Amino acid sequence: MSISRLIKVFSTAIILTSASFAPVFAQETITVRPKEIDDILTNPGIGFMTFQRFNGDELNAAKSWTEGKPIIYQDFDGSLQNKDHPMTTIAYFRIYWKFIEPKMGKYRWDLIDKALETARRRQQTLMLRIAPYGTGKENDVPDWYRAMVGKRKDWPVKKWQVDPEDPRYVRYFTKMIRTMGKRYDGRPDLESVDVSIVGAWGEGAGSAQLTQKTREALVDAYIDSFKKTHLVMLLTDKKTNSYALSKANVGWRVDCLGDMGGFSANWSHMNDYYPQAIINFGVKDAWKKAPVTLEVCWVMKHWKDMGWDVDHIIDESLKWHISSFNAKSSPVPKEWWPAVNRWLGKMGYRFVLRKFTYPAALKPNGKLAFTSWWDNKGVALCYKKFPLALRLKNSEKTEILVTSADIRTWLPGDNLYDGSVLVPSSMPPGQYDLQIGILDTLSSKPKVQLAISSKQPDGWYHLGKIKIGN
Numbered sequence: 331m332s333i334s335r336l337i338k339v340f341s342t343a344i345i346l347t348s349a350s351f352a353p354v355f356a357q358e359t360i361t362v363r364p365k366e367i368d369d370i371l372t373n374p375g376i377g378f379m380t381f382q383r384f385n386g387d388e389l390n391a392a393k394s395w396t397e398g399k400p401i402i403y404q405d406f407d408g409s410l411q412n413k414d415h416p417m418t419t420i421a422y423f424r425i426y427w428k429f430i431e432p433k434m435g436k437y438r439w440d441l442i443d444k445a446l447e448t449a450r451r452r453q454q455t456l457m458l459r460i461a462p463y464g465t466g467k468e469n470d471v472p473d474w475y476r477a478m479v480g481k482r483k484d485w486p487v488k489k490w491q492v493d494p495e496d497p498r499y500v501r502y503f504t505k506m507i508r509t510m511g512k513r514y515d516g517r518p519d520l521e522s523v524d525v526s527i528v529g530a531w532g533e534g535a536g537s538a539q540l541t542q543k544t545r546e547a548l549v550d551a552y553i554d555s556f557k558k559t560h561l562v563m564l565l566t567d568k569k570t571n572s573y574a575l576s577k578a579n580v581g582w583r584v585d586c587l588g589d590m591g592g593f594s595a596n597w598s599h600m601n602d603y604y605p606q607a608i609i610n611f612g613v614k615d616a617w618k619k620a621p622v623t624l625e626v627c628w629v630m631k632h633w634k635d636m637g638w639d640v641d642h643i644i645d646e647s648l649k650w651h652i653s654s655f656n657a658k659s660s661p662v663p664k665e666w667w668p669a670v671n672r673w674l675g676k677m678g679y680r681f682v683l684r685k686f687t688y689p690a691a692l693k694p695n696g697k698l699a700f701t702s703w704w705d706n707k708g709v710a711l712c713y714k715k716f717p718l719a720l721r722l723k724n725s726e727k728t729e730i731l732v733t734s735a736d737i738r739t740w741l742p743g744d745n746l747y748d749g750s751v752l753v754p755s756s757m758p759p760g761q762y763d764l765q766i767g768i769l770d771t772l773s774s775k776p777k778v779q780l781a782i783s784s785k786q787p788d789g790w791y792h793l794g795k796i797k798i799g800n
Contacts, residue, residue, distance in 0.1 A: 358690040362793050364683050364782035370671055371779040372417045374455070375521060375621065375714060376678025379420035381659040385410040385452040393629050395658040398426045398464045398531065400441055403448070410452060414661035416674060420521055421449040422457040422656050424531070428472040430460055431506050439513060450519045457562075457623070457654075459524035460510070461532030462503060463491040469530075475502060487529070487536030494528045494536070495544055504551035511555025518772060522621065524583065525552045525563040525574060533585055538567035545570055553577045560620055560713060565604070571611040581620030581713075582613045586627035587647060587655070590638040599627065600646060608650060617651035618741070621713050624652050629660035640666050644673045653678040653710045680708040681740070681768070682781045683791070688764065691797040695755035698731065698796075701748040706740050707781065713738060716777050717769050720751055721790055722762040722798070729757060730774060737768060737778075759799035765790040 380387065382396050387404045389412070390396070401423065412418065423445045430438055442458065449456045463471050470476055471492055479492055479499075492499055514520055526532030527548040528540065537545070549570065552561055562581040563574050574580045589599040597603075608614050616622070624647055626633075633640060647655070655677065662670050685703040692698055698720065718735040721728065731751035739745075767790045768778035776789030784792040 359687050360690050360794050360796075362686045362688075364686070364780075364784060364791070364793075366682050367781055367783055368675065369781070370416075370674050371680065371781060372419060373678065373680075373712075373778050374419050374716070375712065376653050376708070376710070377418060377420070377655070377674055378416040379418050379422045379457065379654055379656050380412070380415075380454070381422045381656050382424070383659045384421050384448050385412060385418055385454060387412075387659070389413065389415055390629075390658065390660050393632055393660070395629065395660060397424045397658075398461060398469055400425065400429055401445060401448075403444075406452075414664075415657065415659065416662070416670065419454055420457050420654055421445070421452065421454040422459075424459045424461060424524075426464060426469055427460055427462050427503065427506065428470065430510075431472050431502075432474075434472075434474045434502070437506065437509060439510075442510075442514070446517065446519050455519050455521035457521045457524075459526050459532055460507070461526050461530075462528065463530065465489070465491075465530045487539065489530035489533070489535035490528070491530070494540060494548070500544060500547045504547060507551040508555045511552075514559070515556045516558035520559050522560040522562050522581065522623070523552065523556055525549060525561050525580065527570075531585070532564070534564040534566035534570070537564075537570040540570070542569070542573075545573060549574050549577070553580075562621065562623055565607050565611060565613065568611045571613055575612060575616060579619035580616065581622055581653075582616055583623045583625065585625040587624040588630075588633050588638065588643045589627040590633075590636070590643070592627065592632075592636065600643065604646075604650070617653075617710055619713075621653040622651050622710065623654045623656070624650075625656040626658055626660075629658055630666065631660065631663055634663045634666065640669050644669060648673070648676055648709045651710045653713075676707070676709055678708050678710050679706055679712045679740070679742075680781050681705075681712075681737075681778065682707055683766070684744075686766070686793055688793070688796065690795075691799070692753055693800055694753055694757045694759070694798060696753055697750040698753055699748075699750040702746070704740060704745045704747065706742045706745060709742055711738060711741060712778065715771075717771065718747070719767055719769050719774075721765040721767065722753070722757070722796065723765060724760055724762045726760065727758050727762075729754060730769075732769075753798060757798050761795055761797050764793045764796045766793055767791060 446456050529535030562583050565584045586599045591598045682705040684705050688700040717732045719732045721730050733749050735747045767776040770777040
């Protein structure tokens with residue numbers, strides 16, 4: 331046999347021998363398939379919200395509500411529970427310009443500061459709208475601005491109190507918005523800001539009639555001033571909505587969810603306006619980048635008294651990828667709680683960890699490589715970049731290992747995230763519990779609840795055991 335032939339045979343034998351022993355030396359991989367739960371989860375940025383109130387406050391009586399005025403703070407007894415209303419993570423504050431700037435250039439930021447502080451203490455973030463005015467003399471523009479522009483009643487749009495084409499309106503209203511942006515943009519306790527530009531309650535009546543110059547000036551004040559905090563625009567008209575979306579990832583909202591014919595026997599927001607406007611105004615896919623937040627028309631009890639189909643209303647909102655809902659801090663009708671709980675189980679995001687694999691053992695200073703399969707069973711995304719992390723823990727040592735996952739990309743349905751984290755060289759040998767969590771960026775404590783069992787008292791989720799050693 332030639333030498334070259336002998337080398338070939340010998341090499342083949344080595345390869346075959348190595349292959350036969352490969353399973354013996356292969357790293358053992360542990361596969362975890364967490365059990366899904368159907369609990370109602372209270373998570374950041376989604377679900378019901380309080381309105382001009384906070385967790386633990388008494389709700390509005392009967393069918394009434396308040397808005398536009400400074401908050402009347404209630405005595406707090408320490409309980410965050412809301413009677414006849416879901417627990418929330420959002421407090422919505424809507425206030426008129428006249429209260430924020432009672433004197434020209436003198437701003438009452440303390441009104442917003444206190445609302446932010448109270449929301450934080452009640453485990454909420456603050457959603458904010460500064461409306462230019464409401465309706466009636468008491469809900470007018472600031473007194474100093476009214477004195478400047480004078481009185482007039484014959485407006486082309488019924489819900490206007492002043493002329494938005496007056497250069498002074500753009501000058502002073504946008505100055506206030508830009509000053510607000512410098513103070514509050516990026517605050518972690520500020521959930522979002524409404525792009526409120528014109529019309530009673532800031533709902534945008536007459537936006538389509540604005541000149542493009544005025545439209546751009548008003549919208550740009552928000553786009554330029556809030557680069558970090560999410561902006562949410564009213565669903566008003568194609569020109570305004572398309573322009574805002576051309577400049578930034580802006581969410582959208584409507585303030586009359588549930589109207590099935592309360593204004594006319596032959597017309598309703600739910601059947602004759604919203605489905606068409608969402609498509610025609612170009613916001614159908616806006617939810618993929620920013621939140622959709624919807625507000626009750628009247629209150630839910632009014633829906634019930636009118637005999638409207640709550641399941642139809644809920645299903646339409648889910649189709650539109652709702653993240654959060656303002657019920658105006660009014661009670662949920664008792665008979666509708668099953669429907670509301672179904673709604674809460676789908677509103678926003680809902681993360682189920684379906685499968686997780688990782689090595690049974692690892693050396694210090696080694697990479698803990700893993701695979702994960704997630705199912706977002708909600709209808710929207712999580713729009714904040716909360717870090718996904720693993721935790722190694724035993725009686726002697728605890729180490730948090732942050733991954734590079736961007737959960738803001740986890741669309742409804744299946745999502746895969748495979749990655750690795752470095753185990754520090756200083757990690758003492760031993761057996762550790764491996765846990766997973768989605769964390770608050772400031773406290774590094776679990777922030778987002780998962781729809782799986784195995785939750786620990788401190789909010790982390792147990793995956794299994796892992797050995798660290800040489």
